[in-house]
Amino acid sequence: MHLLALIHMLWRVMTWRKLTAMEECPLQADTPLPPHAFPQCALPDSKLSLLHAPSFLLVHNRLYLALLDQKQAEIVARNILTLNFLVVPLSVSDVADIQSSKGNETFEPPSLGNIFKFDEMASALERKHPRMKLVFQTGPNQTIQLDMAFLMGCHMIMSHGVGFEETFLAFKNFHSMSKFKSHESADISMTSCWRAFCCAKCLAWIEFNKVVCNSAHDDKCIHIDEYMHYASPINGQIHVVVPGKIILFKAPCGDLPPDRLWMDCDGERHFSPTFYADLLHDLGVSLVIGADEAEYDRSPFSDRGMDVESLGCRADDGNALTLQALDRFITLLDRADGLVAIHCAGRLPYACTLLSAYMLRRRFFSNPAEAVSWLAMACPGTCV
Numbered sequence: 001m002h003l004l005a006l007i008h009m010l011w012r013v014m015t016w017r018k019l020t021a022m023e024e025c026p027l028q029a030d031t032p033l034p035p036h037a038f039p040q041c042a043l044p045d046s047k048l049s050l051l052h053a054p055s056f057l058l059v060h061n062r063l064y065l066a067l068l069d070q071k072q073a074e075i076v077a078r079n080i081l082t083l084n085f086l087v088v089p090l091s092v093s094d095v096a097d098i099q100s101s102k103g104n105e106t107f108e109p110p111s112l113g114n115i116f117k118f119d120e121m122a123s124a125l126e127r128k129h130p131r132m133k134l135v136f137q138t139g140p141n142q143t144i145q146l147d148m149a150f151l152m153g154c155h156m157i158m159s160h161g162v163g164f165e166e167t168f169l170a171f172k173n174f175h176s177m178s179k180f181k182s183h184e185s186a187d188i189s190m191t192s193c194w195r196a197f198c199c200a201k202c203l204a205w206i207e208f209n210k211v212v213c214n215s216a217h218d219d220k221c222i223h224i225d226e227y228m229h230y231a232s233p234i235n236g237q238i239h240v241v242v243p244g245k246i247i248l249f250k251a252p253c254g255d256l257p258p259d260r261l262w263m264d265c266d267g268e269r270h271f272s273p274t275f276y277a278d279l280l281h282d283l284g285v286s287l288v289i290g291a292d293e294a295e296y297d298r299s300p301f302s303d304r305g306m307d308v309e310s311l312g313c314r315a316d317d318g319n320a321l322t323l324q325a326l327d328r329f330i331t332l333l334d335r336a337d338g339l340v341a342i343h344c345a346g347r348l349p350y351a352c353t354l355l356s357a358y359m360l361r362r363r364f365f366s367n368p369a370e371a372v373s374w375l376a377m378a379c380p381g382t383c384v
Contacts, residue, residue: 056080059170060156062126066137067145073137088125107146109193109373111380113228116208118151119158149174150190154197164198187369188376188383196374199365205243219243219244219284222378232233234269236279239379241355241366245337247283248351248379251343252276255298274300276341281306286338289329291350294343311354321350329354330361352383 056069056076064081068074068083070089077085115318125134136152138145141365144344149171168191191373201205207221222240230238238249261275277300280288288301290310298308309332311325333340344351355369365371375382 007056011295032251057171057173059152060160061160062133063122063152063156064133064135065152065174066135067140068137069139070137077133077135077158081133081135084131085127085135086125087135087137089137107150107190109150109188109190109265109377110147111231112206112222112224112377113231115151115158115197115377116224116228119155120150120209122155123159132321136306137171146190150193152191153194157194157197157201158206158215164195167194167198188373189369192369192373192379196365196370196377199370200374223227230279236271236276239382241342241375241378242359246333246355246358247285247339247341248355248382249276249280249341249343251290251292251294252296254294273297277301277304277306282337283341285341287332287336287340289332289340289342291329291342291344291354311344311350321353326354326357330358333358355382 002192048117056073057065057067057215059065064077064088066076068076070087072086077087082307094328122134122136135339136148138148153167153171156167157164162170171190197206204221204228206224208224220243222243227240230236236249240246241248248326250271252275253263254273256270256272260272262269262271264270273296280301281304290308293310301308342351342355352372352375355370359365359371359374360368365374374381
């Protein structure tokens with residue numbers, strides 16, 4: 001009996017000492033514990049450099065970027081975060097169409113559709129694990145690292161209300177940011193794409209929770225489900241450039257049999273003028289502008305009340321895009337009453353130049369790099 005009383009007294013004394021020590025030196029939830037606190041998670045000496053290299057970054061609240069493979073990311077997370085973390089096993093290639101053949105010094109921004117897919121996936125994880133830190137791992141591939149960092153930045157802008165400056169500072173230690181440019185003729189970088197994305201959000205061009213158009217007046221925003229449907233190569237390859245004003249589409253094919261609306265040839269789907277005329281009429285297009293010399297029957301468009309104009313730009317003539325053509329293009333857009341559809345065979349750089357000039361003229365963007373970056377995201381392949 002006296003032994004039980006003694007044990008109980010000792011337990012109370014030990015408990016009181018433990019509580020006193022915690023009060024004198026409280027341990028916060030995010031305070032990293034020394035490696036020896038979890039010996040099963042300690043890194044070997046050969047990998048201790050991972051803890052000091054810019055390979056594990058806190059970018060926003062509960063969002064972390066790990067430029068490591070999944071096993072390394074889990075080991076480092078246990079040492080740095082200790083508890084309540086989730087290493088996201090999904091690679092960027094499962095969310096965005098990143099091809100391993102892309103060069104390590106090339107940045108081609110994901111399309112709006114792929115940005116939406118990542119944002120939707122990250123938001124779902126945040127809702128499912130409201131108290132856990134999310135670690136997005138990329139592996140050693142530099143292209144995947146760059147795309148993952150860019151997608152995380154877009155997610156912060158779209159779903160967390162973070163501005164460009166804060167997004168840029170969150171990735172200031174990301175060693176690859178300043179190295180990567182897109183095509184040598186287009187000054188596209190992560191920062192210019194983030195700026196363009198922020199501008200588009202401020203203009204209310206993008207709002208991912210609006211997936212379909214609910215009314216005839218609800219046309220100033222890109223409705224992502226419709227965008228992804230029509231942007232598909234099997235549905236017309238139509239991209240929204242300026243919501244409610246400009247769309248870009250593939251030039252109609254004038255060589256299809258009269259009874260065919262579309263035909264697959266050499267792994268590519270071609271569409272007839274009638275196919276596009278019906279579709280563009282349903283979308284509310286009033287004017288079709290050809291920024292190339294594609295030859296096709298224009299009567300299906302005129303029969304449906306659409307005007308057709310041609311700028312006569314040619315891919316084999318370096319002097320085709322003149323100031324007169326540019327001025328005429330902007331004048332046609334300003335005078336058009338309704339949606340304007342533009343086609344340019346092969347996604348020639350002419351379309352990029354024409355559309356960027358118009359958006360700068362209307363002050364949608366503050367510099368050419370932002371305008372070109374927006375086109376690269378909204379209309380993949382236009383600016384290369």
